[in-house]
Amino acid sequence: MTWFSKVFRRKAASSAPFNLHEQDNAAWKDRARIAADMVANLPLEGHRPVKLADIGCGDCKFAAEIGARMGEVLYRGFDLLPQSPEVQRYDISTEDLPESFDIAVLLGVLEYVEDVPAALERLRRSVRHLVVSHSVKDARPDPERSMRRLKWKTLMSEEEFSTALENAGFSIADRRLTANGKTVIWACR
Numbered sequence: 001m002t003w004f005s006k007v008f009r010r011k012a013a014s015s016a017p018f019n020l021h022e023q024d025n026a027a028w029k030d031r032a033r034i035a036a037d038m039v040a041n042l043p044l045e046g047h048r049p050v051k052l053a054d055i056g057c058g059d060c061k062f063a064a065e066i067g068a069r070m071g072e073v074l075y076r077g078f079d080l081l082p083q084s085p086e087v088q089r090y091d092i093s094t095e096d097l098p099e100s101f102d103i104a105v106l107l108g109v110l111e112y113v114e115d116v117p118a119a120l121e122r123l124r125r126s127v128r129h130l131v132v133s134h135s136v137k138d139a140r141p142d143p144e145r146s147m148r149r150l151k152w153k154t155l156m157s158e159e160e161f162s163t164a165l166e167n168a169g170f171s172i173a174d175r176r177l178t179a180n181g182k183t184v185i186w187a188c189r
């Protein structure tokens, strides 16, 4: 457990930004493992080393997962609230990425973004592939209550999120569901 997790575990759930008091939870680790499997399965011939941007990287748990599966990866973490000096401060709601990447990964991030279509269009300009999760409305008996409790700004159905990806110019190549059945992860070109 990182110092950051310890600090947020002590806080009330309602006061921790972006639910970061939960970042050691099994569901978050499961999501990172599935996403790493999906990245490792992308057709990336000719991209060595692979330049990967982990946007909203949190404690960078994805870095360890992808490192265990792929040797040649240039990993860069970006986050609105960096947890270490290696992570670059970045706001996907307002900023373009500073350079282009072979892959961007966003896990548990777009629920906190108001204008998801605009964020996806911005990403499309800088990345060749995208692996992105969304905690889908379909799996929530009371979506409004979930949004209030988790302080989310966006909660889409699987179909709505797939359409937003395609409208932004991404082509969906793969789709997986997390073990708890609540989150879909898409791999796109």
Ligand SMILES: C[S@@+](CC[C@H](N)C(=O)[O-])C[C@H]1O[C@@H](n2cnc3c(N)ncnc32)[C@H](O)[C@@H]1O
Pocket: 018, 019, 020, 023, 028, 031, 032, 055, 056, 057, 058, 059, 060, 061, 078, 079, 080, 081, 090, 091, 092, 093, 106, 107, 108, 109, 112, 113
């Ligand atoms: C639920 S956490 C997920 C962290 C990490 N991806 C993981 O799976 O463990 C959401 C992360 O997104 C970051 N975040 C929220 N809004 C953001 C924004 N507009 N731009 C960049 N990062 C953002 C938060 O600081 C937080 O680290």
